[in-house]
Amino acid sequence: MFVTEKLNIISTLIERQGFSEKLQKMLGQHYVNLEATLLRAKVLREFSTSRVQYIAQSTIQTEQANLGFLFAPFILANLNQSVIYHSPATAPVLSILGRYYQVGQIQNLKIDEVLSALNLYLDLAETSFSEADFFYFSLIKALCRSDVSQIFLITDLKLDIAQFAEVEKFFKVVIHYIETDPQDKIAEAAELNMRQLFFKNKDDQYIALCEKFSKLNAQLLQCYGIYSQGQAVQLVEDMFYAEHIYEKLSVYGEYIQTRLQHDEHNINANFLA
Template identity: 65%
Template sequence: MFITASLNTIPDIVKNGYFSEQLEKKLAQQYVNLEATLLRAKVLRELSKAKVHYIIQSAIQDEQSSLAFLFSPFILANLNQTIIYHSQGTRSVFNILNRYYQVEQKQNLKIDDVLEALNIYLDLSDTSLNDVDFFYCSLIKALCRTDVSQIFLVTGLALDTQKMAELEQYFKVKIHYIRTNPQDAIIDSSKWNMRKLFFKNKDEQYIALCEKFATMNAQLLLKYGSYNQEQAIQLVEDMFYAEHIYEKLSVYAEYMQTCLQHGVSRNQAIFLA
């Protein structure tokens, strides 16, 4: 696909996966010259002062425990990291976020503007791509950013770690692989009691859920090398009790909802005129 040999590592990362014709057409529409964009980002990345951490998560279906990672951008933001979280807008994701803002409503917002204001951006794509195509599309999108310093790949797909290491070395960006288990089930997100999840008063069910979520999200913290496993789990679990995740989510939701309302008002004014 690429002329530069090192870039041809990208389509080989997913074991038994490949770039579909649909994906190639999509990339051709999004990028005038994808190879040049990737190479330019590689050069400018070393000069960038900004450090963005990019989380790519495969589609989360109903009752999958991997929904725990939806909270990872808010957890890392509490540790003063700048985060882009990219996943697909599935029902389980909307079940959570729609309680706080109209997440399904399309917005004309620049990612960098939101990052400058909040240090968090949730990029929730449509669900038209299959898992492999979404993975590759998201990875390329991350590698095209000049400010990305770390990429977290949260997926049930089997990845070639040797190819990942080659890509990591070539692009001078750290790439972490966190494999999820699609068969690991939890209660349906539509039935969650968010106050029990985010606040101190929890019954046994939510104590166990928060312990599970803390253990899963601790995997991201361990990649930084600043914590051991026990410290990482305890730190994340404390955030579920001390309302820190709720506070970050609330601020993000308020910002996005305000942007939505202003956008609607502006569009209505134009229509009425």
Template identity: 60%
Template sequence: MFVTENLNKIPELVEQGIFTEKLKKKLAQKFVNLEATLLRAKVLRELSKVKVDYIIQSAIQPEQASLAYLFAPFVIGNLNINIIYHSQATKTVLNVLNRYYQVEKKPYLKVDDVLQALNIYLDLHDNDLDEVEFFYYAMFNALCRADVTQIYLITNLKLNAQKIETIELFFKIKIHLISTEPSDKIINSTELNMRQLLFKRKDQQYIELCEKFSKLNSQLLSLSGRYTPLQAKQLVEDMFYAEHIYEKLSVYAEYVQTSLQNTGSSNSITFLA
């Protein structure tokens, strides 16, 4: 696929995964010359003054505990770290975020402008790609950004660890794999009480749910190398009780809604948390 040998490791990351013609066409629509873009990002990465973390999460299905990671960008953004979160706009994701802004309506937003203003950008992809196709599409998007220095792969796909290491060394980038278990269940997202989840007062059910969400997010945060596991645990737990996640989510939602209103494609929305 590529002239540069090491780049051919990327389409081989998913074990027994097929790099489809559909995916190739979609990448060609976005990148005029994908190989040149990848190599340019590799060269410019060391020169980039801006540093960005990039989360790639496989589709979150109903009742999956991996929903916890939907809050990871708001945790990381609160720590003044630039973060892009890339996942698919499943019903589970929409059930949560549509309470704050109209996810399906996509205003034209410049990623770099949003990052500069808020430290966060949510890239929620339509469900036109299967799990493997989406993984590769998101991975190429991440590697094509010269400012991305760390990538978190949150997935239940089986990935080739040796090829991940090769890509890390070639691109001079850190890649963290977080394996998820689809059978790890929580309550359905339609039943989530966001006020109990994100505010201080919680009953026993939400105390336990926040412990679970905090544990998963603190493990992700500690992978960055910026915080010890204990520091990460304390930071994340505090955010779930001190309304910091809600505040960051609300600011992001207001930014998107304002952009929608400025383009004349939105009605006002009331926050439900």
């Protein structure tokens, strides 16, 4: 696909799965010149003063424990990291986030504007992608940003680890592969009690759930090399008990909802004029 040989390594990261025709066509529509965009981001990355953490998570299905990673961007943001989170907008994701803002209407908001205001952006993708296409598209979106310094790939896809070092070296980014287990189950997201999930008072069920979510998200913190497993788990668990995740999610939801209402007001005003 690419003229530059090194770029073709990207399409070999999933074992026995490359770019589909559908993905290649969509990339052609999304980017005027993808190769030039990737190479430009690679060059500018050395000079970028911003350090964005990019989390790409594969599809979260109903009752899967990997729903816990939906809170990863809020956890990292609480640690003063600038974060973009990218995942398909499946029912479990919409069930959680839809309680805080109108999730389906954010397609007109610019990522960089929200990131500048909050150091946090949730980029929810359409669900028509295959797992492999979403993975590759998400990775390319990350690599096309010169401010992205670390990429977290959260997926149950089998990746070719041997190729990671080549991509990291060429693009001057750090890539972390966090493998998920689709058979690890929890209750449906629609039934989750947000007050017990995010606040101090929890029954036995939510004590166990927060422990599970904390262990999952601790994997991201350990990637920074400054926390032991025990320290990382305890730090995340404290956020679930001290309302820190709730506060960050609430502020994000309030900001997005205000922007949406402002944009809708302007559209209606222009229409009536």
